[in-house]
Amino acid sequence: MAKYIFVTGGVVSSLGKGIVAASIGVLLKSRGLKVTMQKFDPYINVDPGLMSPLQHGEVFVTKDGAETDLDLGHYERFIDENLTKYSSVSSGRVYKAVIDNERQGRYMGKTVQVIPHITDEIKRLLKKAAANTKADVVIVEVGGTVGDIESLPFLEAIRQARREFGEENTFYIHATLVPYLKAAGELKTKPTQHSVKELKSLGIQPDMLVLRSEEPIEQENIDKISLFTDINPEAIFQSYDVPIIYEIILNLKKQKIDELILNHFKIENTKEANLSRWEGLIKQIKETKDKVKVAIVGKYVSLHDAYISVIESLKHAGWAENKLIELVWVDSEKTTKEQIQNKLKDVDGILIPGGFGQRGIDGKIWALEYGRISKIPTLGICFGMQLAAIEFAKNVLGLKQVCSDEFEKCYNDNNIIRKNYNNRFKLGEYVTYFKEDSKIREVYDQSQTRERHRHRYEFNHKYIDRFEQNGMMITGYNRQIKAVDVLELVDHPWYIHVQYHPEYISRPLKPHPLFRGFIKACVKNQK
Numbered sequence: 001m002a003k004y005i006f007v008t009g010g011v012v013s014s015l016g017k018g019i020v021a022a023s024i025g026v027l028l029k030s031r032g033l034k035v036t037m038q039k040f041d042p043y044i045n046v047d048p049g050l051m052s053p054l055q056h057g058e059v060f061v062t063k064d065g066a067e068t069d070l071d072l073g074h075y076e077r078f079i080d081e082n083l084t085k086y087s088s089v090s091s092g093r094v095y096k097a098v099i100d101n102e103r104q105g106r107y108m109g110k111t112v113q114v115i116p117h118i119t120d121e122i123k124r125l126l127k128k129a130a131a132n133t134k135a136d137v138v139i140v141e142v143g144g145t146v147g148d149i150e151s152l153p154f155l156e157a158i159r160q161a162r163r164e165f166g167e168e169n170t171f172y173i174h175a176t177l178v179p180y181l182k183a184a185g186e187l188k189t190k191p192t193q194h195s196v197k198e199l200k201s202l203g204i205q206p207d208m209l210v211l212r213s214e215e216p217i218e219q220e221n222i223d224k225i226s227l228f229t230d231i232n233p234e235a236i237f238q239s240y241d242v243p244i245i246y247e248i249i250l251n252l253k254k255q256k257i258d259e260l261i262l263n264h265f266k267i268e269n270t271k272e273a274n275l276s277r278w279e280g281l282i283k284q285i286k287e288t289k290d291k292v293k294v295a296i297v298g299k300y301v302s303l304h305d306a307y308i309s310v311i312e313s314l315k316h317a318g319w320a321e322n323k324l325i326e327l328v329w330v331d332s333e334k335t336t337k338e339q340i341q342n343k344l345k346d347v348d349g350i351l352i353p354g355g356f357g358q359r360g361i362d363g364k365i366w367a368l369e370y371g372r373i374s375k376i377p378t379l380g381i382c383f384g385m386q387l388a389a390i391e392f393a394k395n396v397l398g399l400k401q402v403c404s405d406e407f408e409k410c411y412n413d414n415n416i417i418r419k420n421y422n423n424r425f426k427l428g429e430y431v432t433y434f435k436e437d438s439k440i441r442e443v444y445d446q447s448q449t450r451e452r453h454r455h456r457y458e459f460n461h462k463y464i465d466r467f468e469q470n471g472m473m474i475t476g477y478n479r480q481i482k483a484v485d486v487l488e489l490v491d492h493p494w495y496i497h498v499q500y501h502p503e504y505i506s507r508p509l510k511p512h513p514l515f516r517g518f519i520k521a522c523v524k525n526q527k
């Protein structure tokens, strides 16, 4: 039987409870347990696939091809485990499953209700997350804040979980904000008291509190919270602001948070946690001073979360090369060619990330042209690669009409980017084979890679010969479904474009070779 840790949040959202949950995941994994994570999201969308990146941030794609919440990216970067389609559960998904069942007559004419039908479906997905990964411990973050109307069915389901799975197999953590009032010069514990009260009114007595604050909290305040909430001071932990988020792992370890959880679960004889690689990484980040300047050219730049995995991957690669990343955000939409090129004048590298739709493509194409002609290291991801193909065909091959099936009025066989083989959205992991003697193969130092995809369109084979004859080589290929995965320019220090999304699999302790190769090239290019 798997053990379940439920993490709820109180007082405000954006508390960083996901980071606390993931840090606990790292600690339990380092004790030798198999850990997986799951996120409950109260929104009614079935998944974030169709949500605007400007509203919701990036869509994170799992190995098995689910389009999920960006929090899963944080989880994977922390616990370094592949999550699954059961790891991201929204209200919409739960309701859809129940309504589909009802339409198929599966409830035998009964009245379908939140309790038990919705809560049963939530518990079914809890068990699936465990079974699918064979995890010893499932850490479940309940999105939103206790007291929100939307999260009530999830809270009710986790309340029932203790009845169903047993006390020894369930553990409730409530993370709350302890704000500092400048005018009064003191920390305020009352919001936490109220939030615990609210949670108790729903039938959940937390086993542990994690207090989020700007500064460390004195024992006196912990005792006060303990008195008002009926939670032992030993079960009250704190997570104050730190400059590097991965330090939270070490801070929680220092407080022995893992011990208390393992004791509750009656898990004995685990190995000692070894966090030396995390300690080494944090030390190295703190000692790094030199910077490398990378431009990200996209149309969602006003919300950096839209590119969160790309940003994190650049950082991982930077740390491995003893560099901090200085990002230059370039909005591809409201701009002229001159403005774009002026912005790119003194950057060390250019990155064109994934994207959708025709709006804002000119800016990206100008940036690609500039990177190509000025010999600046340039990395294109997914849509970035597709636009690099269009730029090359237009400006080098003189094929002015080329377009993508994704754009309006792409007629007459000019679709250099065309609908893929079965017009399906290609999602999840596929294998890419690299050509011998290619730059990409050198960068990976491997003959193939497994990477996650998220696209509907791909490179049209009819252009392969013309591209290769003019120095743009097809150096990565999916043999199984015959698709072009990598383009690279021969006569350029580093101009590599990939149809897949390397950013989904980069980890702080395992920087992705492609980002690392890109940063190396940027460093070489530094003026």
Ligand code: GLN
Pocket (backbone or CB within 6 Å): 353, 354, 355, 356, 357, 381, 382, 383, 384, 406, 454, 455, 456, 457, 458
């Ligand atoms: N819009 C492109 C496609 O669907 C690229 C998608 C992406 O960049 N993720 O093929």
